[in-house]
Amino acid sequence: MAEVLVLVDHVDGEIKKNTYEMLTAARRLGEPAAVVVGTPGTAAKLAEGLAAHGAEKVYVAESDDAVNYLSTPQVDALAALVERVSPPAVLIAAGADGREVAGRLAVRTNSGWLNDLVEVDGQREGTHSIFGGAFTVQSRATTDTAVISWRSGSIEIEENAGAGTQENVEVPAIDEAKSAKVSNRAPIVGGDRPELTEANVVVAGGRGVGSADNFNVVETLADSLHAAVGASRAAVDSGYYPNQFQVGQTGKTVSPQLYIALGISGAIQHRAGMQTSKTIVAVNKDPEAPIFEIADFGVVGDLFSISPQLTEEVGKRSS
Amino acid sequence: MNIVVLIKQVPDTWSERTLSDSDKTLDRASSDAVLDEINERAVEEALKIKEAGDAEVTVLTVGPDRATDAIRKALSMGADKAVHVNDEAIHGSDAVTTAKVLAKAVGTVGDVDLVLAGNEATDGRSGAMAGMLGEILGWPSLTHANSLTVENGTASVKRETDEGTCDVTASLPAVVSVGEKINEPRYPSFKGIMAAKKKPVSALGISDLGLEAGEVGLAGSLVQVDSFAPRPPKSGGQKVEDEGDGGQKIAEFLVGQKLI
Numbered sequence: 001m002a003e004v005l006v007l008v009d010h011v012d013g014e015i016k017k018n019t020y021e022m023l024t025a026a027r028r029l030g031e032p033a034a035v036v037v038g039t040p041g042t043a044a045k046l047a048e049g050l051a052a053h054g055a056e057k058v059y060v061a062e063s064d065d066a067v068n069y070l071s072t073p074q075v076d077a078l079a080a081l082v083e084r085v086s087p088p089a090v091l092i093a094a095g096a097d098g099r100e101v102a103g104r105l106a107v108r109t110n111s112g113w114l115n116d117l118v119e120v121d122g123q124r125e126g127t128h129s130i131f132g133g134a135f136t137v138q139s140r141a142t143t144d145t146a147v148i149s150w151r152s153g154s155i156e157i158e159e160n161a162g163a164g165t166q167e168n169v170e171v172p173a174i175d176e177a178k179s180a181k182v183s184n185r186a187p188i189v190g191g192d193r194p195e196l197t198e199a200n201v202v203v204a205g206g207r208g209v210g211s212a213d214n215f216n217v218v219e220t221l222a223d224s225l226h227a228a229v230g231a232s233r234a235a236v237d238s239g240y241y242p243n244q245f246q247v248g249q250t251g252k253t254v255s256p257q258l259y260i261a262l263g264i265s266g267a268i269q270h271r272a273g274m275q276t277s278k279t280i281v282a283v284n285k286d287p288e289a290p291i292f293e294i295a296d297f298g299v300v301g302d303l304f305s306i307s308p309q310l311t312e313e314v315g316k317r318s319s
Numbered sequence: 320m321n322i323v324v325l326i327k328q329v330p331d332t333w334s335e336r337t338l339s340d341s342d343k344t345l346d347r348a349s350s351d352a353v354l355d356e357i358n359e360r361a362v363e364e365a366l367k368i369k370e371a372g373d374a375e376v377t378v379l380t381v382g383p384d385r386a387t388d389a390i391r392k393a394l395s396m397g398a399d400k401a402v403h404v405n406d407e408a409i410h411g412s413d414a415v416t417t418a419k420v421l422a423k424a425v426g427t428v429g430d431v432d433l434v435l436a437g438n439e440a441t442d443g444r445s446g447a448m449a450g451m452l453g454e455i456l457g458w459p460s461l462t463h464a465n466s467l468t469v470e471n472g473t474a475s476v477k478r479e480t481d482e483g484t485c486d487v488t489a490s491l492p493a494v495v496s497v498g499e500k501i502n503e504p505r506y507p508s509f510k511g512i513m514a515a516k517k518k519p520v521s522a523l524g525i526s527d528l529g530l531e532a533g534e535v536g537l538a539g540s541l542v543q544v545d546s547f548a549p550r551p552p553k554s555g556g557q558k559v560e561d562e563g564d565g566g567q568k569i570a571e572f573l574v575g576q577k578l579i
Binding site (some may be wrong): 011070071075095096097099100102103104106107108110111112113114115125129133134135136137138139140141142143176177178179180181182183184185186187188197201225243244252257258260275276279280281283287292293294295296297298299300301302305306307308309310311312313314317318 | 414418450458461462480483485486488540550553556558565566569570
């Protein structure tokens with residue numbers, strides 16, 4: 001069976017959940033082979049988890065330079081493997097860094113690039129959810145290899161024991177004139193809350209929250225549900241919450257199991273970033289707020305009394 | 320210094336966007352078109368470099384006739400000239416093919432030192448065009464810049480993404496994509512608007528770029544779109560008035576859905 005390459009998404013050896021989703025998806029297309037690009041010792045930390053989620057092979061492309069250049073080490077390692085194993089597909093996480101690797105790899109190997117897939121079948125037919133979930137589009141690469149960027153949170157992770165056989169691959173020397181050198185790396189550490197695009201539950205606040213201080217109502221509910229915190233553009237523009245938590249057309253697209261919208265009217269801009277959530281709960285004072293049109297359960301009322309009450313109820317049930 | 324700024328006209332994100340039934344591409348005629356906000360920041364950054372020293376700023380766009388509006392806006396901000404690649408054959412090009420067209424078009428501008436672009440368009444959202452263009456040109460790409468310094472043949476940026484921040488440096492020629500925080504673009508002045516009318520815009524077709532029709536557009540693309548469908552509208556579910564038990568009601572609903 002053909003090997004399907006999965007670029008392992010990790011931050012300094014800490015795995016991101018999306019990697020396991022990609023291994024799950026890769027199994028439909030062939031034999032999953034994980035590719036670890038990192039500093040020496042990275043693969044050793046990740047190998048067990050990769051094998052437990054179906055990696056038959058783990059290609060190890062380790063070098064000190066792996067973190068010193070922007071996307072080039074990943075593109076180089078993957079391009080060499082594409083040449084060698086002619087995979088039907090290469091899966092890469094659809095974050096900012098991953099899409100850059102994917103786009104460059106597609107150019108270098110002259111492969112079709114299926115960006116931001118939420119589903120793929122055994123015939124390499126991919127599904128995109130575009131314009132914030134307003135449309136689904138089916139497409140396929142017409143080339144031998146499809147480069148796929150995979151949207152986090154799209155499918156259920158399956159555990160599936162793989163052999164996880166490690167193989168070191170040669171890391172090509174970096175061409176300085178064509179590469180961008182990186183220093184002072186500061187990965188965002190999300191604290192104790194899950195990352196917004198990876199979370200199973202998102203609790204988001206909008207203009208109705210009223211102030212930065214009041215956002216602790218949103219945070220408290222989020223923490224009771226082990227949820228990520230999101231914010232609407234109106235809330236971010238008003239300075240209530242930092243930009244990186246913005247959900248919507250000009251922010252993040254999320255698709256969690258549960259999305260709770262507090263004081264968010266539900267403008268088309270916002271819905272574009274969250275309407276593919278499996279279950280949507282909304283609290284808003286305005287009974288005409290458009291968010292209720294897509295909410296599975298809506299409560300018309302004051303979020304400052306409803307949210308704390310919900311936090312308490314959740315607490316009772318989890319203790 | 321010779322700077323090229325990539326600009327793009329996109330459907331306004333506040334208007335309804337759809338796809339065309341006939342060829343499954345973005346229906347650009349059905350929605351309002353605007354110069355993508357992020358492109359204005361790329362233009363602004365080029366103008367800052369020009370004002371600090373000596374540079375010629377060329378804006379480059381690939382798009383239909385009405386992309387002229389985006390070009391005029393950039394020229395009225397202060398860019399010197401424009402290249403408009405306008406060819407029906409390009410319609411439907413995928414990201415890789417678009418990158419190839421852009422690379423050829425950059426080649427028509429002469430010895431370019433720096434290409435500036437927005438980090439992500441609001442329509443295609445591939446977010447990787449700078450990297451792809453750099454890959455084709457054989458130049459380094461410095462992406463998601465929230466600050467840019469160019470001196471002594473080196474570009475340095477502070478890069479910021481959702482994943483973190485870092486400093487990035489590379490030698491010129493290079494491609495830089497700018498993020499939301501890099502600057503506040505200027506408004507065109509009346510003088511700028513008048514001057515823009517006299518600035519040269521060269522219109523090019525694919526043959527001017529040395530490309531054949533089969534290499535671009537739907538025919539040249541490496542991805543084919545098989546079908547699309549509007550997502551079935553999500554219907555609202557229950558809506559209740561809070562009677563002092565709103566939080567409890569939600570908790571009951573979540574228990575019923577096995578979510579807590």
